[in-house]
Amino acid sequence: xxxxxxxxxxxxxxxxxLPEQSMALQTHSEPEGIYVHQMAHVLYMxxxxxxxxxxxxxxxxGQGWVYLRIFCVLTILWNFLAVIGHxxxxxxxxxxxxxxxxxxxxxxxxxxxxVKVIYYAAKxxxxxxxxxxxxxxxxxxxxxxxxxxxxxN
Numbered sequence: 001x002x003x004x005x006x007x008x009x010x011x012x013x014x015x016x017x018l019p020e021q022s023m024a025l026q027t028h029s030e031p032e033g034i035y036v037h038q039m040a041h042v043l044y045m046x047x048x049x050x051x052x053x054x055x056x057x058x059x060x061x062g063q064g065w066v067y068l069r070i071f072c073v074l075t076i077l078w079n080f081l082a083v084i085g086h087x088x089x090x091x092x093x094x095x096x097x098x099x100x101x102x103x104x105x106x107x108x109x110x111x112x113x114x115v116k117v118i119y120y121a122a123k124x125x126x127x128x129x130x131x132x133x134x135x136x137x138x139x140x141x142x143x144x145x146x147x148x149x150x151x152x153n
Contacts, residue, residue, distance in 0.1 A: 034090070038083055045079045048072045064142030067135045074132035078125055085122025091115045 052072035055065050092115060097106045108116050 034086060038086055041079045041083045041086075045076050048076050048079075052076075062142065062146060064139045064146065067139035067142060071132050071135040071139060074128050074135065078128040078132060081122050081125050081128060085119060085125065088115050088119040088122060092119060 049072070052069050055069055055072075096109055096116065098109055099106045108120055
């Protein structure tokens with residue numbers, strides 16, 4: 001049993017310590033790829049808006065539903081910020097950035113323009129996405145605890 005555990009651990013350690021490429025961000029071919037991606041953001045916002053509205057008008061009660069609605073609002077805001085960020089990035093050129101350590105870190109070159117500031121602000125989308133995921137986790141945990149409590153009765 002131990003030999004089945006060692007190989008995956010070695011592979012995981014090698015992937016963490018010796019990464020070739022991150023592939024966390026994938027570019028889209030122009031122009032169709034970005035159009036489809038932007039439409040996906042809009043549809044995701046619409047779906048979350050419907051989920052928020054439906055849970056608000058229903059008779060669902062409890063802390064989990066409140067957390068779920070907060071998740072919906074934060075994720076809608078994240079999608080809106082992502083749409084703005086994608087749109088602003090199409091107005092920037094490669095010379096607007098200085099890359100440090102390859103492409104791991106990049107700096108926006110001066111002078112700052114309105115588009116550069118919007119792009120930079122949109123890159124802070126994790127300030128919405130991380131709390132949104134926290135509220136999703138809290139809602140699911142609350143639903144689970146309620147289900148366990150109801151199952152005991």
